[in-house]
Amino acid sequence: MDDVITDIPPPSRFLLEDLNNFTPSQPTLPSPFLVFSSAKSKKIFCPSLLIIAMSSPSLHFLHHISSKTLIGTLVLPEIPLAGNSTEPSLRDKSCNIYALSDADNSIMIVLVQYSVAPERAHAVARLLIGEKIIPQRVLILDSIQSCNFRGKLSPDETIAFKLETSLERKTSDTGNSSLIKSLDYYPSGSVVDGLAAALLSGCELKKIKGTLCASWPDLGVPVMSLVKSLLVRDVLTGTNYTIDGDYEDEYLKLSRRKDRIDSDLYT
Template sequence: MEDVLTEIPPPSRFFQEDLNNFTPPSPPLPSPFLLLSQNPNEATELPLRPSVLIVALSSPSLHLFHNVSSKTLIGTLVLPETPFSGNSINPSLKDKSCNIYSLDRHQNPKNPTLLVSFQCPIAAERCHTVAKLLISQQIVPQRVLILDSIQSRNFRGKLSRDEAVAFKLETTSERKAPSLSLEYFPSASVVDGLGAALMAACEINNIKATLCVTWPQFGASVLSLIRSLIFPALDLDLSISPGVDDYVILGQDKDHHQPFDSDLYT
């Protein structure tokens, strides 16, 4: 008679590896790529080599740079999983797009300051692929500035919705000559998503980079804070449309119903 306690049981049909034998694997997603606008009088060569690459991820930074009139649309980052249906012909904050702009193309045509405006979410599994594309493949910047928001669930400490704050993280090479005079992001707090992936890519490629995170995620106070911090550091003559002060909340604050006194890592 078999010993049911010591005999190896037969494989279960509910094991994941067994289920995969009958389910065809999902086809891999095509790689993201840059689609550049062609000017008949200029030849655009890849990789692009900007003096500064600005990556706008937070809602206030997107709104601020959307109202910068002295910028030129030079292309877009195409994510095959993001449909273009519903987007307007002219750039709009309501579009799901990743447009690429030049902020000083006429003054510095060879190494301009580029802006990548992320107006659509990037899935976690795609962040490192997008980061490599922007940092070391089709764009090779001399310096990178990333503008992101603080997620209250990842922050160790107290956050007041009535007070705008900003912190920074830097790569090793940037610490030798920092461009922003900000306090460092508190120890044990976490940054994730595309901002973290971009910082990792910059560190690997020894690129000077600063990640500036701000709180709250929406509001005129944080918009003014970003404007006062970033524009002097960039040393660019950027003209702002009059409507920039009429800040409109776009989207929902996912942390609205979450406590701001985080017990992360305690």
């Protein structure tokens, strides 16, 4: 009589590749693509600075710069366009591209107003940097994720750190001015992932001066003041631009509404 405890079990009736036959294959998503106005559809853009905003304070501040001109958009096919307004709005799920100076497109601004899945991050980054848009310098504005930060983060504490590509850091080490001057470097052991990481690594590979500015928390008047100060003092110095006067009040309402929703979750 066979010993069912010690005898070698019989081989499975299914091979691994056979088991996959019972799992429906996921449909391949269409590639993301850029759409520009007809007058600029064949143009290669070479801005002196490309600002890519993903954090709430940077999106809110840059959205209210009224002197920018909409020139294109990045379409991610899995993001539905239903419900978007005809005019650019912070409530839209969109990724619009603007020129701050329409004469020579010296500064371009990208407002990423939807979440990009990790597996799509590199495809989006390739479109924004190095193909149709070839910037001399890139600034990425994102928020710190508490799960990626080595240390404790208090919701009452407002902080920001930076990461730079080797070329950007070499510029500051040789005595030339870095893009963001007043921030400490992101603490060792902390992590950046998603689209921000894909953009910064893309800059590194293409030898573009790149800086990632990550701020905490994502909402609140103090972090808005911090991000605004960095942009006005370090980035937009010497640039002619105008800002809508009501952006601070609108951001305060957004922060209060978000705080109320979060507090309701724990009552």
